[in-house]
Amino acid sequence: MNNNESVIEALNISVSYISDAVKTTVLDNFSLSLCAGEVVALVGESGSGKSSAIMAMLGLLPGNASVSGTIRFHGRVFPAGNEAAFHELRGRGAGLVIQEPMASLNPLMKVGVQVMEALDLRSDASRIDKEAKLRDLLSEVGLKDERRITSSYPHQLSGGQIQRIMIGMALAQDPGILIADEPTTALDLTVQRKIINLLMDLRRKRRMAMIVVSHDLSLVSHISDRIIIMRHGKIVESGATKSVISRPSSNYTKTLLESKPGAHAPGTLIPVREDGDSARAERGGIVNGGRIEHRISDDVILRFNDVDVYYRKGFLSVPFRALDGVSLSLRRGETLGVVGESGSGKSTLGKLAIGIVRATRGCVELNGRVVMHADGVRIHETLPSCQMVFQNSSGALNRGLRVGRLLEEPYRVLLGMSASLARKSVIDALEEVGLAPEIAGRFPHQLSGGQRQRVNIARALAGKPSILICDEAVSALDSTVQAGILNLLLRIRASRGLSMIFISHDMDVIRHVSDRIAVMERGRIVEENSANEIFLNPIHPVTINLINSMFRTKDTESFLSVQPLQAVPTLA
Structure with missing residues (x-):
């Protein structure tokens, strides 16, 4: 599909910033050449x-960036940092799809108006031509209900629909290059697969060159011709996709491949490498990815009995049923994985367990006692026993308090400790989650994403709960950081005898940590079985679709063999 002529070339691009007289280089001598019809992944x-x-490459860096190097587009030179020159390149030359599509759209303007703005840049087209082009674009990106889509506001559309809108806007001026920056990161698994299929269809139909930016090697191994691996602003490895995936030369590339849960047997520690030199265990763990056994008893610690949960958006609005007749149990020491697409009721189930939401019908039992029903909730019983680790590690922490103060609170409130004893317990808690004592003196914004999530786990464990609920607890983390957090949770589960409800859309992660899996759709449990049976013999079309939508490198493809993709209604 490629030809030998480069559509765009980046030559020795370097980017740095100066703050408080300190120069920080974020990109160091980056070079890239892209041919027509070729897909290159930056990982x-x-x-x-x-x-x-x-x-x-698009001239979109902030004004305080210092840029050097040269961009060539069809042989024409664009000096890095020359904003006026890049204005011509953007749009007609290259279209951009960014990671957070909702943040790119005006929430107060209808979608049709915003797409038309992109088309208005085509000054040579009449209004009638633009309206025809709008219909063609929406159809091309898989949005058939043109009237409803164009008359909707962004919040009225699903994440997959919004991403398709952004792809359509990027294509409005028929660019020769499409640049997609983490185009599927915030989307459900089946929606991710559909967006990637759409991008590949567009590549074939338009013979576009594409640059796909991602942290997921499994995903890009299915769509790219070449892969460029980057670390600390430098290229550490580049080459044909098959070669990079099957015969990586860089230790860092090997680390990225090894850190995927799907590359390892379920329940084992994932080898986490430091600079790719040798496998190291997390603090207190086992070297080289050994299995950590945990005991599961027959005692049911948590039970949902025919539970309904309704939400109202307003006093006169029609109630929305988030959970519909859910009956589910959790045994002591067991990890129950809960999967499903957005809106399936996963998070509502977790919030119900800790008393954040109330059952409209049915009841919830904890250790054989009814702690929640339609008339109320015994929060003083649920809160100490059930704790949650949220997806947004930053939003879950008070940015105005130091970590030590954040961790002291549950010791004092839930366990009634004195201030001095609570401070000592904080140091022990940080040690348990693999953090140094000096972390207690820092604010949340001074920590990395992985460190913040470890703090959240430490806080959740402070009250000595018997049940830990993880709601997309690793989905926003880089692969090696994710591996470290999963290792930590496996060790803590075994050492404390915890029961866990693990909510995720990542099937590799769910398979790695779960003993049993419940699949949800539209507030209902549509399939429930052991983790092995769910993956080896899935029954419901939703389960089959989720498994078939997984992106796997060749090393993990042999783990699973399932049926063809089933037809399931979707908003994407």
Whole structure:
């Protein structure tokens, strides 16, 4: 599909910032050549320089950035940092799809108006032509109900629909290059697969060159011709996709591949490498990815009995049923994985367990006692026993308090400890989750995403709960950081005898940690079985679709063999 002529070239691009007289280089001598019809993936973790590279190529870096190097588009030279020159390149030359599509759209304007703004840049087209182009674009990106879509506000559409709108806007001026920056990160698994299929269809139909930015090697191994691995602003490895995936030369590339849960047997520690030199265990763990056994008893610690949960958006609005007749149990020491697409009721189930939401019908039992029903909830019983680790590690912590103060609170409130004893317990808690004592003196914004999530886990464990509920607790983390958090949870589960409800849309993660899995759709449990049976012999079309939507490198494809994709209604 490629030809030998480069559509765009980046030559020795470097980007740095100066703050308080200190120069920080975020991109160091980055070079890239892209041919027509070719897909190149930029892969790396947070801070690797991926986004800085594409923003430099489009002239979209902030004003305080110092940029050097040259961009060539169809042979024409665009000096890095020359904003006026790049204005012509953007739109007609290259279209951009960013990671957070909702943040790119005006929440007060209807979607049709915003897409038309992108088309208005085509000054040579009449209004009638633009309206026809709008209909064609929406159809091309898989949005058939043109009237409803264009008359909707962004919040009235699903995440998959919004991402399709952004792809359509990026294509409005028929660019020769499409740059997609983490285009599927915030989407459900089946929606991710559909968006990737859409991008590949567009590539074939339009013969577009594409740059896909991602932290997920499994995903890009299915769509790219070449892969560039980045770390700390530098290229550490590049080559044909098959070669990079099957015969990686860089230790860092090997680390990224090894850190995927799907590359390891369920329940085992994932080898986490420091600079790719040798496998190291998390503090207190086992070297080289050994299995950590945990005991599961027949005692049911938590039970949902025919539970309904209704939400109202307003006093006169029609109630929305978030949970519909859910009956489910959790045994002592067991990890129950809960999967499903957005709106299936996963998070509502977790919130119900800790008393954040109330059952409209049915009841919840904890240790054989009814602690919640339609008339009320015994929060003084549920709160000490059930604790939650949320997806947004930053939003879950008070930014105005130091970590030590944040961790002291549950010891004092739930366990009634004195201030001095609580402070000592904080140091022990940090040690348990693999953090140094000096972390207690820092504010949340001074920590990395992985460190913040470890603090959240430490806080959840402070009240000595018997049940830990993890709601997308690792979905926002880089792969090596995610591996470290999963290792931590496996160790804590075994050492404390915890029962866990693990909510996620990542099937690899769910398979790695779960003993049993419940699959949800529209507030109902549509399938429930052991983790092995769910993956080896799925029955319900929703389960089959979730498994078939997984992106796997060749090393993990042999783990699963399932049926063809089933037809299931979706909003994407």
